[in-house]
Amino acid sequence: MAHFKPDLLEKLISIRGTSGDEGEIKAFLLSYINEHKNTWKHEVTVHTGDDFQDAIVLIFGKPKTAVFAHIDTIGFTVGYNNNLIKIGGPKTIDGMQLVGKDSQGEIETELMIIENDEGQQQLKCVADRTIDRGTNLSFKPNFNCTEEYVQTPYLDNRLGVLNALTLAENLENGAIVFSTYEEHGGGSVGFLGRFLYDNYNVRQALISDITWVTDGIQHNGGVAISMRDKAIPRRSYLNKILAIAKENNIKHQLEVESAGGSDGSMLQNTDLPFDWCFIGAPEDHVHSPQEKVFISDIEAMFSLYQLLMKRMN
Incomplete structure (x- = not known):
């Protein structure tokens, strides 16, 4: 089982990276990857540089599915x-x-x-x-972690980034994408998707992001699997994910919303034949300095991603 690392999360949150100004968080991630990749179970190829702006793509083995985690903040x-x-x-x-x-x-x-x-x-x-x-x-960072929950600015989307880094430790086949600009209208997902499609024939995506507590999505209810927001993922792909979650007793709740978007909706707006699904822990006090997520929901999120990346690659 993947373990939640509050110390690494606190470090990620301390690093600034508003949309369009992701250079500092990119530098931290590259340093972290270079420092830890020799401890990961499988070899990784790191794609970065001018062609990727401030985004990073990690390739493990022969990927079929990519995890997208945006590194920018509001x-x-x-x-x-x-x-x-x-x-x-x-x-x-x-x-x-x-x-x-x-x-x-x-x-x-x-x-x-x-x-x-x-x-x-x-x-x-x-x-x-x-x-x-x-x-x-x-x-201003104000990190607070108890046995029950974590409360701090920028759980959206430093938790999604932490999930991706945790996946990298054991990932045999798959891609991890650290994308940019998500909070201010998107901007990198198109060329990142094109790179994955053209070079690795990747056409499936999981969106590692944080969603909202609402009337239908509650704290401590498990990871939220989004059936739709303003965009609608393809039902046949969604059904595969739901079946895997149910078969393995991963605590989850189904999200159905009329608004909101993510790297998934940006991916859907391209001309690429990508299937995608948003899967993330729910938070309260959204887009504020007091964002709050329950640790049980974080653990369910991490566990489901570990399982999906084994079953779908």
């Missing part, structure tokens, strides 16, 4: 006069702590919400100087 860009512009869809709470770095050094600031007479909101950061235009800010 956050804010500093505009004019310390105004803030959202990256993706972060929650905005007056006084929330933000961090970043510009030409003058490290930044630790707070979000300030100003509301005008018409009820329109303006977002600014509290600072005693003007922050460089274009500086990206993200939630």
Whole structure:
């Protein structure tokens, strides 16, 4: 059984990587892969470089299925006069702590919400100087792990990344894709899918990401297998995954939503004949500094991925 590694998760969360600015998290992942790959059970080929922008592709054996885990996060860009512009869809709470770095050094600031007479909101950061235009800010890490749950910013999608790194330890055949830009409209999945399809004939994908607690998806209910969001995966492929989960008594719950998207929907929008399915643990306080996921759901997620990558490759 795959084991949850809170220390590695905390390290992943400490590394900044808003959409379009994933260089630091890419560098950490490459360093981690190079340091640990000799301890993995099977040999890996690492694809990175200019042709991949800040994405990374790992190839094990003869892959049929790829796991996609996006490495970017939500956050804010500093505009004019310390105004803030959202990256993706972060929650905005007056006084929330933000961090970043510009030409003058490290930044630790707070979000300030100003509301005008018409009820329109303006977002600014509290600072005693003007922050460089274009500086990206993200939630200040505040990691809390108990025996029951983990609560911290950026479980979406550092947990998905941790799942992929855990898979790599024992993976014999399969691909792992660390993608970018997911939180702000996508942008790398198309060329990454094309690379896998053209070079390895890979046409199946599992989306290692974190979903939402809703009326139908609850904490401690097991990993969520998404039957649809705004995009709809092919039912025959979904049925194979559901059968494997049921046969092996992996605790899971079925998600059916009308909105939301992921690397899966981006993959579906390409001209590639990929099957895909979003599978992830549910979190509360989505896109906020207090994202919360139960450890039992993390363990179910990791176990199902380990099983699927054995059965579907």
